[in-house]
Amino acid sequence: MVVAHVAAGRLRARAFLAAALAAAALLAYPAAAHALTICIDPGHGGPYSNSNHNGLREKDVNLWIARDLRTELEARGHTVIMTRDSDRAVELRDIATWNYTATTDRWAYARDGLTGNTPIPKDDLQARCDRANLAGVDLFISVHNNGAPATSAHGTETHASGRDPLGSRLKSLVQESVVSETGLNNRGAWVSDFYVLRWTNAPAILVEGAYISNAYDASLLKSPAFRRRIAAGVAKGVARWLLEDPYRAAYPRLAGADRYHTAARISGVGWPGCAPACVLVGGNAYHEALVAAPLAARLRGPSLLTSASVLPTSTRTEIARLHVSEIVAVGSTETIADSVLDEAAAAAGIDRAYVRRIAGEDKYETAARVAEEVGITPTGTVIVANGDVIADALSIAPIAATYRHPIVLARTSDMPTATTLALALPHTRTMVIGGDAAVPATQLAGMANVVRVYGADRWATNAAVLRAFYGSYATLTPFVANGNSPADALALAPYAAAQRRPVLLTGGRVLAARTREWITNDRPRITGFTMIGGTVAQPYLTDWMLYKSDRE
Numbered sequence: 001m002v003v004a005h006v007a008a009g010r011l012r013a014r015a016f017l018a019a020a021l022a023a024a025a026l027l028a029y030p031a032a033a034h035a036l037t038i039c040i041d042p043g044h045g046g047p048y049s050n051s052n053h054n055g056l057r058e059k060d061v062n063l064w065i066a067r068d069l070r071t072e073l074e075a076r077g078h079t080v081i082m083t084r085d086s087d088r089a090v091e092l093r094d095i096a097t098w099n100y101t102a103t104t105d106r107w108a109y110a111r112d113g114l115t116g117n118t119p120i121p122k123d124d125l126q127a128r129c130d131r132a133n134l135a136g137v138d139l140f141i142s143v144h145n146n147g148a149p150a151t152s153a154h155g156t157e158t159h160a161s162g163r164d165p166l167g168s169r170l171k172s173l174v175q176e177s178v179v180s181e182t183g184l185n186n187r188g189a190w191v192s193d194f195y196v197l198r199w200t201n202a203p204a205i206l207v208e209g210a211y212i213s214n215a216y217d218a219s220l221l222k223s224p225a226f227r228r229r230i231a232a233g234v235a236k237g238v239a240r241w242l243l244e245d246p247y248r249a250a251y252p253r254l255a256g257a258d259r260y261h262t263a264a265r266i267s268g269v270g271w272p273g274c275a276p277a278c279v280l281v282g283g284n285a286y287h288e289a290l291v292a293a294p295l296a297a298r299l300r301g302p303s304l305l306t307s308a309s310v311l312p313t314s315t316r317t318e319i320a321r322l323h324v325s326e327i328v329a330v331g332s333t334e335t336i337a338d339s340v341l342d343e344a345a346a347a348a349g350i351d352r353a354y355v356r357r358i359a360g361e362d363k364y365e366t367a368a369r370v371a372e373e374v375g376i377t378p379t380g381t382v383i384v385a386n387g388d389v390i391a392d393a394l395s396i397a398p399i400a401a402t403y404r405h406p407i408v409l410a411r412t413s414d415m416p417t418a419t420t421l422a423l424a425l426p427h428t429r430t431m432v433i434g435g436d437a438a439v440p441a442t443q444l445a446g447m448a449n450v451v452r453v454y455g456a457d458r459w460a461t462n463a464a465v466l467r468a469f470y471g472s473y474a475t476l477t478p479f480v481a482n483g484n485s486p487a488d489a490l491a492l493a494p495y496a497a498a499q500r501r502p503v504l505l506t507g508g509r510v511l512a513a514r515t516r517e518w519i520t521n522d523r524p525r526i527t528g529f530t531m532i533g534g535t536v537a538q539p540y541l542t543d544w545m546l547y548k549s550d551r552e
Helices: 002-022 059-076 122-135 165-182 195-199 215-221 223-243 259-270 285-293 293-299 313-322 339-348 363-374 392-405 417-424 457-472 491-498 513-521 539-547
Strands: 037-042 080-082 097-101 106-110 138-147 155-160 186-191 204-211 277-282 303-306 326-330 355-358 381-386 407-410 427-434 449-453 479-482 505-506 530-532
Touching: 002 407, 002 491, 037 059, 037 122, 037 417, 037 530, 059 080, 059 138, 059 449, 080 122, 080 363, 097 122, 097 195, 106 449, 106 539, 122 138, 122 195, 122 339, 138 186, 138 259, 155 165, 155 223, 155 381, 165 195, 165 223, 195 204, 204 223, 204 381, 215 223, 215 355, 215 363, 223 491, 259 491, 277 313, 285 293, 285 326, 285 363, 285 392, 285 407, 285 530, 293 326, 293 363, 293 392, 293 479, 293 491, 293 530, 303 313, 303 417, 313 449, 326 339, 326 539, 355 363, 363 407, 381 392, 381 417, 392 407, 392 427, 505 539, 513 539
Parallel strands: 037 080, 037 138, 138 204, 155 186, 277 303, 277 326, 326 355, 381 407, 381 427, 427 449, 479 505, 479 530
Antiparallel strands: 097 106, 155 204
């Protein structure tokens, strides 16, 4: 039966090969339904060759097919990056990799001191994941060819992680297309937990073209035309997958047409009835919006956003719906004109006397004045965040709003006078968000009971905030905001505080390793996510990266 099956496969493959050899040029392909950024990973390379049989080295064949696949995908309008484009390893040094400790059931993304050819170190595999993850690719395709002690083993197969629904669907379509294009024996689409499939954030598949250890498969792989058929099959599988429109919302989302509309939507969900008051902040005054969060919580109302000179329709409509009796504007006339406050009063149907402003000469003085209104007390905590890096304030704002901790702003170069004066008021604890690069220790000398919450970057600091303040929660449903483009999340903190829910930061298309580490280790407590903002700041790809991380 095996001999007959192999013979039939050879006849089919010869027919396809003959047709390919007769073709004078590559087919012209229509543009992709969705243009993606795709990372192609030619497996092995350099000292890591893996299967070597019948005059072929797997690392070479992988690279040849990967180059053909790049040509096929670029012809369809996709952007392609390669983890390697020559015979080399991607990484030979000891770098941070994923390591599991069974006794604690915890994953750590850290260096393990291990390198070497046994058979392929995790460092090389992780470097391939890092190329894709840091680039924020939509799709990862690892190209391999098989080998086995039994030389009768032959055919093609495709793999994806069971944690990856989009990759799992793609693997089936690619497998069908490669078999159709090449006539190779169909070994099926497999659920596999290969390192690169698991730790690449984007949907990912691994293609095993054919068996180098099988004499007939190897003879086919020696033909450039046949290798192009494998590449064409993979590309056609991707095209079929995209026709199914795979990138869709996986989680609930709060979003509007712009930052003002998004803030109004958050207010509508958080305060479905009336509110006694609201805070009005400039939509381009990011730090003022975040330091206003504990004030909004104290007033028991939402934060809303406005442009500098005109009250947006969405904000005006929301103010009217809330029936507030008081409006507090945070920011100078440069960020919120007096005429906007007149419009806000008219929208609320209240006397202009009940609309007041808290402002200073700059954001540092404005933050200090808001802090004094929130309350700096002898038994309280004051939070210090960098006034130039918005992500740290975005991470801590829900906690500040929950506990009514005022937020003041620091500078890396020097401590603003207004902040120094605010911190001179009696208080029990000074909580600094960010490391020494964000708020130098020299600026904190003599301050009350300084406690830092920080990480190596904004993503690690965000994870540190989540561990420090939400570690005891039985369940968590984080809000997810873009830590690089946070406009849609400026009004989120009062609602997040009311819900006792944290804000998890992503880079939009990029999910940092420290963020994934937190999700992976806290997955038993995570009940889902709520995305904040539209698909420019938070593409649907982000949903699926989070989904994949939450299934470790």
